Amino acid sequence: MKLVDFLNFEPLNRLKDEMGIPRDAYGSFAITVDAGRLTLSELEALTSGDGIEISFNELTVLQDGTLAYKDSRVLLYIRDVHEYGSAPREPKYHLANCSTLQDMQSKGRFERYVIATEVTGTFKLNIISKNVKRSERRRLHVCQNCLTDIGFDGFSRDDDREQRRQYVGAFTPDRFFDVYPRSLHVKKPSHTAFTAPLNDYTPDFPEISTTLRSRAGWRCEICRRELSELRLRKYLHVHHKDGVKSNNSPANLQVLCMRCHAEAPNHSHLKQLPAYKAYLAEHPPL
Ligand SMILES: [Zn+2]
Ligand SMILES: [Zn+2]
Ligand SMILES: [Zn+2]
Secondary structure, rough: OOOOOOOHHHHHHHHHHHOOOOOOOOOOOOOOOOOOOHHHHHHHHHHHHEEEEHHHHEEEEOOOEEEEEEEEEEEEOOOEEEEEOOOOOOOOEOOEOHHHHHHHHHHHOOOEEEEEEEEEEEEEEEEEEEEEEEEEEEEEEEEEHHHHHHHHHHHHOOOOOHHHHHHHHHHHHHHHHHHHHOOOOOOOOOOOOOOOOOOOOOOOHHHHHHHHHHHHHOOOOOOOOOOOOOHHHHHEEEEOOOOOOOOHHHHHEEEEEEEEEEHHOHHHHHHHHHHHHHHHHOOOOO
């Protein structure tokens, strides 16, 4: 097959001339360095919960404090669990370079870190007891220092202990990846004639959303339902009125409970989500 040489492809060049685009401009194609992408086997290991063993310096700490390996946001945990008594200390999984991790780094404790992107919070552990090692999958809890450090859902150590316990007990990584997407494929900062704007959230949207919801007193702007309890905050959304997810101008944003959000134009898909049904079951209309 003969490929067209677009440098000397006259129909395209004439079109460019007509559009006033320089002949040497080819639009912005997404170019990613191969070494920076997950391999298929890495992707499988990450999503299956098997995880990948890694040293901390192979990770990138992103600007928002979360952790990345190559082009993917990841969770981090320590695989080896030493069982001494009857009640082993279960490790937590981390979402961010939290104070616990920083502390371990500064003390030179280089444990065997494992990264994963598994969404239910079930990870493969090595249980070591009396020099016998066995593999086991366990559901782990999220690190509270991570939640505090990135202010997830406005989580803070000042929150009521019982509320925090409930929140962490129900928290699964899919909730984290909803707000902080796994894929880090670079978004074009500006548009050219050849690239349509991507309708996607900006990287700082999680922060904007938390600030806005907190400022609103964790209350829906339409029905006025208060959802300040930690475990309920996930039902409070920030809606983009014009449908453009990157337009975070204050006038375009509205704090809405899931019920009111699902009534916004083109939002009926929200009604298919299990969270919507759970919210309605627990919160009949006011
Ligand atoms: Zn942590
Ligand atoms: Zn509402
Ligand atoms: Zn919306």
